Amino acid sequence: MRFASLGSGSKGNCLVAEADGTRVLLDCGLSPRETGRRLERLGLAPVDLDAILVTHEHADHVGHAYPFAAQYGVPVYLTHGTRRAQEDAGKAADGVELCPDGAHITCAGSAPIRAYADMIFDAIGRPDLKPDTTTPPSA
Numbered sequence: 001m002r003f004a005s006l007g008s009g010s011k012g013n014c015l016v017a018e019a020d021g022t023r024v025l026l027d028c029g030l031s032p033r034e035t036g037r038r039l040e041r042l043g044l045a046p047v048d049l050d051a052i053l054v055t056h057e058h059a060d061h062v063g064h065a066y067p068f069a070a071q072y073g074v075p076v077y078l079t080h081g082t083r084r085a086q087e088d089a090g091k092a093a094d095g096v097e098l099c100p101d102g103a104h105i106t107c108a109g110s111a112p113i114r115a116y117a118d119m120i121f122d123a124i125g126r127p128d129l130k131p132d133t134t135t136p137p138s139a
Helices: 032-041 065-072 080-088
Strands: 002-007 014-019 022-026 051-053 113-115 120-122
Touching: 002 032, 014 032, 032 065, 051 065
Parallel strands: 022 051
Antiparallel strands: 002 014, 014 022, 113 120
8 A cells, every 4th residue: 555645734734545446535635736746746646536525614624625526537435424524614515426336446465444424444353333324415
């Protein structure tokens, strides 16, 4: 596995992680243009990403996830609570693929990463955790 921080701070958080050929953007608090520019420094392009995984609803983490996802066709993984917070803030997910309940990202040879009610957990070693079974908000 390898990763690189694209930005960390109150103006925007964003990290790219890669394992077994799967590339995930962890949070997207930087503008699509700035995120693309910083990916380019690493020899990557936005279309090289397989998903955006949002950790929580603070603007410096999720603020540009929807515009970036819509522009580059990258699916977004986030909890129902973060999605509701975005809706409450008037952030529309138009043109964005929000991953359905139970969806997961799997890197070859690795355990899947699944969205749970309150946070994201690696499936290894946490058999007591159950996926969020609440009804997701209407799209």
